[in-house]
Structures are given as C-alpha cells and as structure tokens.
Amino acid sequence: MSSDHKTSPLDRRRFLGAAGLAGAGLAAASLPLRAQEAKPDPLITEVQDWNRYLGEGVDKRPYGTPSPFEKHIVRRDVSWLTASPDSSVNFTPLHELDGIITPSGLCFERHHGGIAEIDPANHRLMIHGLVDKPLVFTMEDIRRMPRQNHVHFLECAANSGMEWRGAQLNGCQFTHGMVHNVMYTGVPLRLLLAEAGLKPTAKWLMLEGADSSGMNRSLPVEKALDDVLIAFAMNGEALRPEQGYPLRAVVPGWEGNIWVKWLRRIEAGDKSWQAREETSKYTDLLADGRSRRYTFIMDAKSVVTNPSPQAPLKHKGRNVLSGLAWSGRGTIKRVDVTLDGGKNWQAARIDGPVLEKSLTRFYVDFDWAGQELLIQSRAMDSTGYVQPTKDELRKVRGVNSIYHNNGIQTWQVRPNGETENVEIA
Amino acid sequence: MSSDHKTSPLDRRRFLGAAGLAGAGLAAASLPLRAQEAKPDPLITEVQDWNRYLGEGVDKRPYGTPSPFEKHIVRRDVSWLTASPDSSVNFTPLHELDGIITPSGLCFERHHGGIAEIDPANHRLMIHGLVDKPLVFTMEDIRRMPRQNHVHFLECAANSGMEWRGAQLNGCQFTHGMVHNVMYTGVPLRLLLAEAGLKPTAKWLMLEGADSSGMNRSLPVEKALDDVLIAFAMNGEALRPEQGYPLRAVVPGWEGNIWVKWLRRIEAGDKSWQAREETSKYTDLLADGRSRRYTFIMDAKSVVTNPSPQAPLKHKGRNVLSGLAWSGRGTIKRVDVTLDGGKNWQAARIDGPVLEKSLTRFYVDFDWAGQELLIQSRAMDSTGYVQPTKDELRKVRGVNSIYHNNGIQTWQVRPNGETENVEIA
Numbered sequence: 001m002s003s004d005h006k007t008s009p010l011d012r013r014r015f016l017g018a019a020g021l022a023g024a025g026l027a028a029a030s031l032p033l034r035a036q037e038a039k040p041d042p043l044i045t046e047v048q049d050w051n052r053y054l055g056e057g058v059d060k061r062p063y064g065t066p067s068p069f070e071k072h073i074v075r076r077d078v079s080w081l082t083a084s085p086d087s088s089v090n091f092t093p094l095h096e097l098d099g100i101i102t103p104s105g106l107c108f109e110r111h112h113g114g115i116a117e118i119d120p121a122n123h124r125l126m127i128h129g130l131v132d133k134p135l136v137f138t139m140e141d142i143r144r145m146p147r148q149n150h151v152h153f154l155e156c157a158a159n160s161g162m163e164w165r166g167a168q169l170n171g172c173q174f175t176h177g178m179v180h181n182v183m184y185t186g187v188p189l190r191l192l193l194a195e196a197g198l199k200p201t202a203k204w205l206m207l208e209g210a211d212s213s214g215m216n217r218s219l220p221v222e223k224a225l226d227d228v229l230i231a232f233a234m235n236g237e238a239l240r241p242e243q244g245y246p247l248r249a250v251v252p253g254w255e256g257n258i259w260v261k262w263l264r265r266i267e268a269g270d271k272s273w274q275a276r277e278e279t280s281k282y283t284d285l286l287a288d289g290r291s292r293r294y295t296f297i298m299d300a301k302s303v304v305t306n307p308s309p310q311a312p313l314k315h316k317g318r319n320v321l322s323g324l325a326w327s328g329r330g331t332i333k334r335v336d337v338t339l340d341g342g343k344n345w346q347a348a349r350i351d352g353p354v355l356e357k358s359l360t361r362f363y364v365d366f367d368w369a370g371q372e373l374l375i376q377s378r379a380m381d382s383t384g385y386v387q388p389t390k391d392e393l394r395k396v397r398g399v400n401s402i403y404h405n406n407g408i409q410t411w412q413v414r415p416n417g418e419t420e421n422v423e424i425a
Numbered sequence: 426m427s428s429d430h431k432t433s434p435l436d437r438r439r440f441l442g443a444a445g446l447a448g449a450g451l452a453a454a455s456l457p458l459r460a461q462e463a464k465p466d467p468l469i470t471e472v473q474d475w476n477r478y479l480g481e482g483v484d485k486r487p488y489g490t491p492s493p494f495e496k497h498i499v500r501r502d503v504s505w506l507t508a509s510p511d512s513s514v515n516f517t518p519l520h521e522l523d524g525i526i527t528p529s530g531l532c533f534e535r536h537h538g539g540i541a542e543i544d545p546a547n548h549r550l551m552i553h554g555l556v557d558k559p560l561v562f563t564m565e566d567i568r569r570m571p572r573q574n575h576v577h578f579l580e581c582a583a584n585s586g587m588e589w590r591g592a593q594l595n596g597c598q599f600t601h602g603m604v605h606n607v608m609y610t611g612v613p614l615r616l617l618l619a620e621a622g623l624k625p626t627a628k629w630l631m632l633e634g635a636d637s638s639g640m641n642r643s644l645p646v647e648k649a650l651d652d653v654l655i656a657f658a659m660n661g662e663a664l665r666p667e668q669g670y671p672l673r674a675v676v677p678g679w680e681g682n683i684w685v686k687w688l689r690r691i692e693a694g695d696k697s698w699q700a701r702e703e704t705s706k707y708t709d710l711l712a713d714g715r716s717r718r719y720t721f722i723m724d725a726k727s728v729v730t731n732p733s734p735q736a737p738l739k740h741k742g743r744n745v746l747s748g749l750a751w752s753g754r755g756t757i758k759r760v761d762v763t764l765d766g767g768k769n770w771q772a773a774r775i776d777g778p779v780l781e782k783s784l785t786r787f788y789v790d791f792d793w794a795g796q797e798l799l800i801q802s803r804a805m806d807s808t809g810y811v812q813p814t815k816d817e818l819r820k821v822r823g824v825n826s827i828y829h830n831n832g833i834q835t836w837q838v839r840p841n842g843e844t845e846n847v848e849i850a
Contacts, residue, residue, distance in 0.1 A: 050635060050637070052637065053637055056540045058500075058502045058535070058536065060510075063490075063500070063531065064665050069544055069545060077483045077484045085483050085484040085485075086480065100574065100608065101608045104528065106489070110483075113480065114482055117475055117480060122468055124469050149524040185523040210475055210476055214476065236526045236527050236528050236531075237491065238492060240491065318570065320569055352573070
C-alpha cells in the first residue's frame with residue numbers, strides 16, 4: 001500500500017482482496033525489507049548479564065506484574081480537572097495496547113463516589129418492585145445459576161467529549177481512552193428476573209450501586225431481557241474493585257454509565273426513574289436547548305491508536321498503522337483508512353476475533369517516505385452504518401453536549417514523525 | 426439434567442438439543458428455584474460503610490490489582506519439590522477462574538534458569554544458519570512488521586504428569602494447572618524467515634532463549650511456516666517477564682517447552698539439534714525402554730474445574746459444574762460429562778468463543794440431592810479424536826513417562842460436598 005493508491009472507499013473488489021491477504025497472513029509480503037543485516041553487535045556476540053546469572057524463581061510473584069521496563073504504561077487520571085479524585089476518571093493507554101483484550105489493570109475507571117470496598121460475603125442483590133416474588137441473592141446464589149461468557153466493549157458516553165468543539169487533547173489515551181474490552185462471565189439478567197417473576201406492567205428497571213454515590217440508572221425491560229449480564233468475573237478472574245467488585249451490570253453496546261457497578265438493587269417499575277444520571281447528566285443538549293435523553297446506544301466508532309500523538313512515527317520505510325473499531329449495534333464489517341486527509345481510502349486489514357459489540361483490531365501495513373500524513377479511520381458496522389465526520393455530527397447535534405461523539409478523528413504526522421490531534425475541513 | 430438420564434455419549438440428537446438451548450441462553454430455565462426470598466436482612470435494610478463513605482479515587486492505582494478479598498487466589502509454586510525455585514514451576518488456579526482468558530498475573534510459570542530481566546532496547550533476535558541473508562532484528566524492527574492476534578492455550582508437556590501412576594494430587598490447580606490461555610500479538614514466523622530467505626535445505630530451526638539456561642529446542646520448518654508467531658504482547662499488553670518478555674515463540678497446539686521464551690536466536694539447519702530438552706527431557710519413555718521423541722502436539726484433553734478438590738460443593742440443589750477443554754489439533758467440538766462414574770453421560774453446554782487451539786469453557790447446570798458423585802469429562806475435537814481414559818493411555822505408553830497425559834480425570838464428591846481426586850476402574 002502507498003498513499004497514492006487511487007482507491008475508492010467503496011471499492012468492493014479491493015476490500016475483498018485485502019481480506020483475502022489477511023486470511024492468508026501474507027498482507028505485507030511485498031513490502032521492502034528493512035531489518036538490519038547481521039554484523040558484530042555486542043548484544044549478540046557477548047554474553048549478557050541475563051545470560052550469565054540466574055533470574056528470579058517461581059516463588060517470588062504468586063500474582064504476576066508487568067516488567068519494570070513497562071512502568072510508564074499506566075492509566076492517566078485527570079483528577080486535577082475534577083472537584084475530587086473520588087468522582088473523576090482515568091484513561092486506558094490505548095496507544096500502548098494491542099489485540100482486543102484490555103488488561104484488567106489498564107481498564108479506565110470512572111466513579112461517582114470512589115471505589116466501594118465490599119466483602120463479597122456481605123454483598124446482596126435485591127430484586128423487587130413489580131415482581132411476583134421479591135428476592136435477595138447472595139454471591140453464592142448467583143454463582144450457582146447458569147452463566148455465560150462474552151467479550152464486550154464498555155465506552156463512557158463522554159468518551160471524546162472534549163473533541164466536540166475541536167481538537168483539544170493530544171493523545172488517543174485522552175481523546176478515546178474511556179473505553180475498554182474484556183471477557184465477562186455472568187448470569188443473564190433475564191434468568192434472575194424469571195425467578196422473581198416480572199409483572200406484565202413492568203417496563204423499566206432501576207439499577208442501583210452499593211457505592212457511596214448510590215449510582216442509579218433506568219434500564220428498559222426489553223434490553224434487560226435481551227443480552228444484559230449480571231457479571232462477577234472479567235478476563236477470567238473476579239471483577240476488579242474499580243469495575244464493581246463483586247457484581248456489575250454488563251449492558252452490551254450501551255453507554256458505560258448504565259453498566260451499574262457494585263450492583264445491589266434492581267427495582268421493576270412501569271416508567272423510568274428520572275435519576276440524576278439521566279436528567280442532569282448523560283443527556284445530549286442540542287443547539288436549541290432541548291435534550292436528547294435515553295440515548296443509550298454507542299454508535300460505530302474507530303480510532304487509529306498508532307501512530308498517534310503519544311506514539312509518533314520513529315522510522316521511515318516499513319510501519320504498522322494500528323487501531324480499534326467498535327459498534328454498539330453489532331459487529332464491525334469494515335474499516336477504511338486514509339493517510340492523506342481523505343483523498344484516498346483503503347480497507348484496513350481486520351485481525352483477530354470479530355465479536356458482537358466488542359472492540360475489533362485493524363491494521364494497515366504501510367511504507368512511509370517521510371511525507372506529512374493526515375490519518376483518519378472510518379468504521380462501518382453490520383447494520384451498514386458508517387461512522388460520521390465530526391462536522392456531520394455537529395450539524396445535527398450542535399456542540400453543547402459532551403456525550404456520544406463518535407466522529408472521525410484526524411492525526412497529523414509531520415515529516416519528523418511527531419503526531420498531533422488536528423481537524424481538517 | 427439429573428444423574429439418571431439414559432444418554433449415550435454419541436446421542437447426536439441430544440447433543441444438538443443441548444447446543445440449541447445454550448444458544449438461546451436458557452439452559453437451566455427449568456431448574457428449581459433456590460434464591461432466598463426477601464426478608465429483613467441488615468445487609469439490605471441498613472446503610473453499610475461502603476455506602477456511607479467515599480471510596481478510593483481514580484488517582485491511587487495507575488495499574489490496577491485484584492480486590493484484597495481475592496488475595497488467596499494465586500499461583501502455587503512447588504519449588505519445595507525441585508532443586509531450586511529457579512528451575513521449577515508454579516500452577517494456574519484453574520478452580521478460581523472462569524471464561525477462557527487466563528489473567529496474565531495467574532498464568533503458570535516454568536523456567537529453567539529463572540526469569541531473565543531484559544531491557545527491550547537491548548534485546549536482539551538473530552536469524553542465521555541455512556538462510557540467504559542472516560538478520561538481526563531489534564524489538565522496533567519486529568514491531569514494524571505485519572502482526573496478528575490469536576488466542577491459544579499453552580500447556581506444559583508435563584501437565585498431569587504425576588497422575589500417570591494413579592491419583593496423586595488433590596486439586597485441579599496441581600493436576601492440570603500447567604496450562605493457560607491468552608490472546609497473543611506477534612509477527613508470523615514465516616514473515617521473518619521470508620526476510621532472511623530460508624535455503625531449500627533448511628528442514629529444522631533451533632530456537633534459543635536469552636535466559637541463563639539458554640533453553641533451546643528444535644522446530645520443524647513445516648510448523649514454522651504454518652502458524653507460529655513471534656509474540657511481543659499477551660492479553661493486550663507486553664509479555665509478562667515470566668512469559669518471555671520481550672519476545673517469545675507461540676507454537677499453537679504444541680507442548681509449552683517449545684514456546685521458547687526470551688527468544689534471541691533462530692538457526693536454520695538440515696536436521697534437529699538433539700538439544701538437552703528433547704533428549705534427556707521432553708521425551709516419552711515407553712515400557713520397553715524406548716522413547717518417543719518430538720511428540721510435540723498436545724492431544725484433546727479436558728478437566729472439570731468446579732467442583733474439584735479445592736472447590737467442593739457447598740449447597741444442595743442448584744449447582745454449576747464448570748470445566749475446560751482443549752486440543753492441539755483444532756477446535757473442541759463436544760464435551761461429555763458424567764456424574765456417576767460413566768454410567769450416564771450428557772453433552773455439556775459449551776459457552777463463549779470456540780477458537781482454534783484454545784481453551785474452551787463448558788458447563789453443566791445441575792441439581793444435587795446430596796448423593797456421592799463420580800465426575801468425569803471427555804473432550805472430542807474437530808478431528809473426531811476422543812479423549813482417552815488413563816488406563817487406555819497406560820496400555821499404550823506404560824507409566825514411565827511424565828509427559829503427555831491427556832487421560833480422563835475423576836473427582837469424587839462425597840455427601841458432605843468434599844471432593845477428592847480418585848481413579849475408578
């Protein structure tokens with residue numbers, strides 16, 4: 001691939017061709033070779049310390065941690081931006097990650113009253129309201145019910161929120177880092193509701209957390225009976241404390257705020273609760289002063305994670321462009337990438353599992369001659385929906401809201417490799 | 426399901442029926458309900474401390490860790506069994522995990538000279554021998570090549586090794602815990618070899634680690650050109666130090682010992698290297714004194730992780746039986762489970778992604794009346810291969826070897842719920 005390919009974004013033949021290469025795992029076999037030829041290199045010819053001395057044994061880390069050489073790879077908090085760190089947010093370092101699983105230790109956090117520290121032996125989930133039989137579940141009760149495993153993205157409705165008014169934050173960790181993607185294990189909510197017996201008049205559920213903010217949201221019964229999980233595990237182990245240990249709602253494809261953490265209560269009612277988090281917050285304020293409410297679904301979105309402002313290009317010649325795409329309405333069918341600000345587009349190589357309402361990884365293996373690049377990615381999901389430009393979104397929604405910005409992101413790579421968050425007309 | 430179902434393990438109709446239920450997520454809708462009815466419970470009616478006080482903010486853990494209530498969930502090392510902890514092993518706590526992703530901090534470790542601590546800036550991979558152009562790659566060189574993402578199990582050839590001579594170890598962590606399953610990101614080895622240009626006479630590669638043991642193994646070129654990855658990431662982030670940071674071989678479906686960690690050198694040759702780890706070790710000593718060598722592939726295997734000796738049954742009535750199945754030859758097609766020592770079998774409910782050469786999760790949602798159980802699971806893979814009994818294996822291989830025991834495991838659950846590792850004729 002090179003930046004002067006005249007490729008229509010809708011050139012179906014080329015799309016299939018790229019997919020075929022990816023299937024054969026040979027996508028870049030024709031790239032020029034850049035690896036350094038063998039020559040005397042003390043790192044090769046001389047015995048190094050790690051070759052000479054015994055390393056740490058198997059008894060030192062019953063629970064393992066990353067290499068000390070990775071200690072800069074962390075969630076970045078912005079509690080300096082908020083009134084307190086207890087009701088604040090930190091960000092997933094997307095530019096340092098690969099594949100589609102977010103390591104649990106690097107999943108962004110957002111709390112409204114700090115992390116509740118709960119002994120699972122003392123945790124209860126109550127289901128009541130418009131039900132035949134109110135029920136209280138212990139964690140052991142829940143663990144004895146049929147469970148399922150699903151990989152899903154969780155995106156905060158405010159992800160990319162500061163970008164509504166133009167390029168603001170210099171790094172995909174900050175523009176797009178309020179998203180993560182893990183494998184959850186939990187009990188389908190419909191099974192819990194079946195035990196309690198939802199009355200026919202029940203149309204909405206109220207989900208409430210056991211944290212100090214008592215975070216609560218209204219969930220339509222239709223979604224609850226569809227694919228919502230009450231999860232106790234993520235990436236194979238118990239939920240992390242900041243992700244709602246010991247129990248959280250998993251609401252696939254919907255904004256993160258409704259994935260109530262430290263879940264202690266589900267009340268069935270005949271209308272929504274008008275909770276603080278769905279009236280004063282998590283509504284989309286339009287230009288005319290009206291608000292869109294209950295805009296639950298996170299539409300198709302994508303971002304190039306490498307190169308990006310925190311991960312500039314360091315080498316001419318061969319390079320890997322990498323990114324993530326996701327949709328709250330299904331699977332990702334295609335991602336198009338441009339390197340020249342939209343003059344030419346090509347289908348990216350999607351690699352790894354393509355799962356329902358999950359992050360999906362894409363790549364473009366390309367050669368860089370040192371020219372300026374204007375990089376964008378544009379996702380298309382299984383419903384045929386195509387990710388819009390920011391300007392297209394602004395025309396419809398104005399710039400008052402901080403929520404639900406799924407507009408196309410632009411990175412400018414300069415000849416020296418430095419990369420910046422920009423907007424182009 | 427109940428233990429007196431008269432179900433043939435090959436009853437295709439029943440198998441499809443169970444799969445259909447799993448798809449609908451309704452596998453246990455007909456089970457008796459056991460959740461406790463709502464009644465005054467101070468944990469519900471009174472405000473708890475975690476409701477009353479602000480919790481920890483987003484600024485405290487740039488890299489997150491499990492809840493303090495989970496601190497007993499760790500890898501168990503057996504360095505008391507070996508000459509030193511530097512050449513020893515610890516075990517994945519399979520009975521505490523769910524889904525198919527093993528958290529990186531709980532992936533078992535096996536080293537032959539301790540964990541090499543390597544600065545990635547000083548790491549090199551050399552490819553030489555029967556190649557047109559010997560090459561040295563830096564980590565940055567490798568990260569600029571086309572990469573792929575795959576979830577694969579890694580199983581030590583010696584997993585379940587002590588069980589050859591009868592039930593020895595009381596817990597699936599110890600009998601089966603030398604296996605883990607993560608998503609790897611890496612460059613197909615065939616792309617690296619294409620750069621160096623393998624000569625037609627090259628039939629074997631020698632892979633060598635940069636650790637103090639200089640661990641090395643011979644790999645047939647045919648496998649190297651098939652699906653081997655040179656991986657730098659696992660579960661989205663850099664490899665963990667004990668898993669070969671910054672670079673390891675991923676050899677899907679093959680015994681763990683050949684997944685060389687801290688990979689520094691690949692030499693192409695015309696025959697195998699007769700390395701220590703493929704002559705004195707990692708061969709299967711038969712009853713007549715001959716050894717099977719280069720027995721790379723890990724055949725289909727399964728184990729029930731719950732209940733198991735470390736995770737006894739605690740409640741009568743509704744329960745979840747859970748387990749893992751895997752095959753080095755493809756995907757898992759079916760898992761049969763018996764609760765009565767083989768009189769009756771039923772198809773387990775497989776849940777979550779079913780991926781190539783990956784752990785696969787299965788469940789049986791069952792009611793327990795308090796009777797003794799003799800639990801076994803039996804995996805069938807996409808080649809039609811069925812996991813054998815231990816006795817079937819012993820007839821063919823004798824009991825001298827400690828490697829490649831994929832025999833069916835039996836747990837005995839007593840009326841008080843305690844569970845033990847047993848063998849039945």
